[in-house]
Amino acid sequence: MACYLGVDGGGSKTAFALIDATGQVLARATAPTSYYFNDGFDVVERVLAQGVADICAQAGIDPADIGAAFFGIPGYGEASGDIDQLDAVPGRVLGHDRYSCDNDMVCGWAGSLAGEDGINVISGTGSMTYGERHGIGRRVGGWGELFGDEGSAYWVATQGLNAFSRMSDGRLTRGPLYELL
Helix, strand or coil: CCEEEEEECCCCEEEEEEEECCCCEEEEEEEECCCHHHHCHHHHHHHHHHHHHHHHHHHCCCHHHCCEEEEEECCCCCCHHHHHHHHHHHHHHHCCCCEEEEECHHHHHHHHHCCCCEEEEEECCCEEEEEEECCEEEEEECCCCCCCCCCCHHHHHHHHHHHHHHHHHCCCCCCHHHHHC
């Protein structure tokens, strides 16, 4: 039986899905974040190994039975010197080379648009926008909480706390947020 693995890493969690050739979901798993900028390369291998083991156990297969896999790794490609290390991790976990890696933003685009031309906006732990047209991809944002991430959970929370502090100091008219906090 042919089966395919998709992995969508992120700042909050890493999601795994195994499907067959018809697109039927065979197994799903969730593991912690695989964001290596915070916890180093070891976290990527540990999280991917955990998720692949969970998926394989649910489906009753070995990693060698996975025909092809895609790993969307948060931060992938943002530091060119890290690409080779990140590319090698799935090979150690799967025990074969039938996989590819890219930034996790590609997962959102491919999943929401089935690989067709279009734009996908990610607004989770962080935020960024990715789109493709005629096979050419472009990315906007994803610069992290210090430089951007407008619309992300972090950004929304800091904007709320900023408004609350201004309400508390009298620099902004008190509103419902002030009463809630």
